[in-house]
Amino acid sequence: MLGARQLACSLVALLIGCGGAGVESSREGCGDPGSHSELLGEHSCACEAGYVWCDEAGDSFECCLDQSGTTDGGSAPEPDAACDEALAESLLCVPDPSGDPGASVMWACNGTRWVEIDGYSSFACMADSFEFAYGCTTGPAFLCGYGPGSPCETEGYAGICVDEEIIDTCVWGRRTVDRCARLCGELQAFGAGFTGGACEEPVEGEPAVCVCS
Structure with a gap:
């Protein structure tokens, strides 16, 4: 190394x-x-x-x-x-x-x-x-990425919206605090073909998610 x-x-x-x-x-x-x-x-x-x-x-x-x-x-x-x-x-x-x-x-x-x-x-x-x-x-x-970068389990992670643009969640197994627009568009973290996104507040019992567009 x-x-x-x-x-x-x-x-x-x-x-x-x-x-x-x-x-x-x-x-x-x-x-x-x-x-x-x-x-x-x-x-x-x-x-x-x-x-x-x-x-x-x-x-x-x-x-x-x-x-x-x-x-x-x-x-x-x-x-x-x-x-x-x-x-x-x-x-x-x-x-x-x-x-x-x-x-x-x-x-x-x-x-x-x-x-x-x-x-x-x-x-x-x-x-x-x-x-x-x-x-x-x-x-x-x-x-x-931005955020702590500590290991996390993507499945079922209790993400939260910091505001309407920024999410605190688990992406590719690393704790991330970043703009949904960047995660969706630049990194294509939630699938290909998106150019932007926003953080959606969770309904009761559900984690926050990036809604990509």
């Missing part, structure tokens, strides 16, 4: 290029024997599959075995696209077949193979002043 220190430079490199001695020194030690890290193009560093950063120090590239139980050794859907030197540091999102953005996976080409970069969607959304990420779609494009 990439930490924020590497993601920042990687994102800048993709957009405008990243160069100079600072880049070289910032990744010194990446790929050293026993570090379980590897270079990702010219600007970034990633842990090998099954490993995570030992700490978040900006000058450390040591990766430790992932003991969280959430890493399953590469069962995430991998890209079908080729990866070579010409595509180094290219980004690709592989959506989950179920349509759940939270199960989508971001990959980066290191010049020879695709490397999974867990957490990149969150970094990209927060860099654009959003509060969390639902996930990514092909492009890649990032589905970003």
Whole structure:
């Protein structure tokens, strides 16, 4: 996985290029024997599959075995696209077949193979002043959200209308406080083809909902 220190430079490199001695020194030690890290193009560093950063120090590239139980050794859907030197540091999102953005996976080409970069969607959304990420779609494009972003059960969630435009509800398994117009139109969270929406106050015993239009 990439930490924020590497993601920042990687994102800048993709957009405008990243160069100079600072880049070289910032990744010194990446790929050293026993570090379980590897270079990702010219600007970034990633842990090998099954490993995570030992700490978040900006000058450390040591990766430790992932003991969280959430890493399953590469069962995430991998890209079908080729990866070579010409595509180094290219980004690709592989959506989950179920349509759940939270199960989508971001990959980066290191010049020879695709490397999974867990957490990149969150970094990209927060860099654009959003509060969390639902996930990514092909492009890649990032589905970003406002609100706590804490896990929630979409089915039966007791949503409320903050006002006639804003709803506090569960979207794609994340607690969301956002305008219905954005959820319906920009994110297409409740189906395709909508351009706007408003929050409808619930009848007794029913949660508030976005009425899309």
